[in-house]
Amino acid sequence: MPLNWNDEHIPSKADKTTDILGLKEIGGVGQLVYHPFRFKEYTYSLNGKDQLVYPVCKVGQEPEFPSPEGLTGKELLISLCNLAKVIDSNDNKVPKEQLILKWCKDNMHPYRVDLIYAELSQDFNINSVEADLVERDGIFEIDRFMKDLGNLYNAVRFYVALEGLIYSDDEIAYNLYEEGRYFESYNYFEKYKHTEPDIPDEVLKQIEASSKSIVETMQRTKEYTDTHSVHQPPEGEFDFNFNHNPYDDYDKLRSKLVEFIPDFNMRLKFNSTTGRFDFSAEIDSVFDIAWYTLARMISEDPALENRQREETRPEGIMICCRHCGKFLIRRSNRQEFCDSEECQRARNARKQMAYRKRKAGNDSEKKRKQRKTKE
Numbered sequence: 001m002p003l004n005w006n007d008e009h010i011p012s013k014a015d016k017t018t019d020i021l022g023l024k025e026i027g028g029v030g031q032l033v034y035h036p037f038r039f040k041e042y043t044y045s046l047n048g049k050d051q052l053v054y055p056v057c058k059v060g061q062e063p064e065f066p067s068p069e070g071l072t073g074k075e076l077l078i079s080l081c082n083l084a085k086v087i088d089s090n091d092n093k094v095p096k097e098q099l100i101l102k103w104c105k106d107n108m109h110p111y112r113v114d115l116i117y118a119e120l121s122q123d124f125n126i127n128s129v130e131a132d133l134v135e136r137d138g139i140f141e142i143d144r145f146m147k148d149l150g151n152l153y154n155a156v157r158f159y160v161a162l163e164g165l166i167y168s169d170d171e172i173a174y175n176l177y178e179e180g181r182y183f184e185s186y187n188y189f190e191k192y193k194h195t196e197p198d199i200p201d202e203v204l205k206q207i208e209a210s211s212k213s214i215v216e217t218m219q220r221t222k223e224y225t226d227t228h229s230v231h232q233p234p235e236g237e238f239d240f241n242f243n244h245n246p247y248d249d250y251d252k253l254r255s256k257l258v259e260f261i262p263d264f265n266m267r268l269k270f271n272s273t274t275g276r277f278d279f280s281a282e283i284d285s286v287f288d289i290a291w292y293t294l295a296r297m298i299s300e301d302p303a304l305e306n307r308q309r310e311e312t313r314p315e316g317i318m319i320c321c322r323h324c325g326k327f328l329i330r331r332s333n334r335q336e337f338c339d340s341e342e343c344q345r346a347r348n349a350r351k352q353m354a355y356r357k358r359k360a361g362n363d364s365e366k367k368r369k370q371r372k373t374k375e
């Protein structure tokens, strides 16, 4: 039987008339079985031009096995995105290598997770050559981690921005494109900020006079508007108005996002918590876990036409804090800010401002009406 995010059983919603077997039709496919373990220490050094990370597996520094319940796919996804955010920030002073190794020590070893777990669990003897084998199999490149992290971070930011559009919250989409220190985010929303200029009469006349056909005229006027389109800066601090609504292209943008999600191989895996075999995605790295979690989120989103009703906005989806931009899983469908004191203060300030704006609007409306009745 399938489980929801809170690991409660959900009744089968299998549609007997369909030929497509989705997650809801085959119980258990949505589960992800993986075995977290972490090394207590790493070293890193340059090998030619590659920066390599070496895990330490020695007596006194035995790998640990955190409980899988304490390290869900959702939590790994969120914490990888927040790691990316810190690494990419221009304010961050800690070298990226240190941040990555700290993440690995706090969470789990990132690569070849199934293989190393198997090596560690079958009568493992840390005083033997087996420990050397584990150390060797655990080596990974910082560059590879950075590349995997950047790809994931970009897709997640795009996902969160697209989610916002559905609820007329354009802020994240509006601010999506930026050059960070390492990761350059997608620029899919940039074109919606531009306004197309009116073509001056004399330019139009000139194009028409020198074009050989209507098609050429059209091409050249389009070239003109493309090269002369203006980027309108927002009018106020909280003004995130696109000139064209990207929501109109939602399906197209969404397909773009789905293109970035890698394919998964499925196979039977032994789930030690249930003592059963589950049909699960093949997992090699923490990034596979994160991608799979994101894919599952997307596959569980309701159809577009059911989503605009506020009450159907599912709980437990990923958002960025409106103030600090940190990724989090929302506890209620109204949550927009993280719990930090500063962000809660910002939340109250915004609420007050919205109230004042509304009140000012109401007052001027009242005055207008009063004036009208006097006339």
Ligand SMILES: [Zn+2]
Pocket: 321, 322, 323, 324, 325, 326, 337, 338, 339, 340, 343
């Ligand atoms: Zn925050």
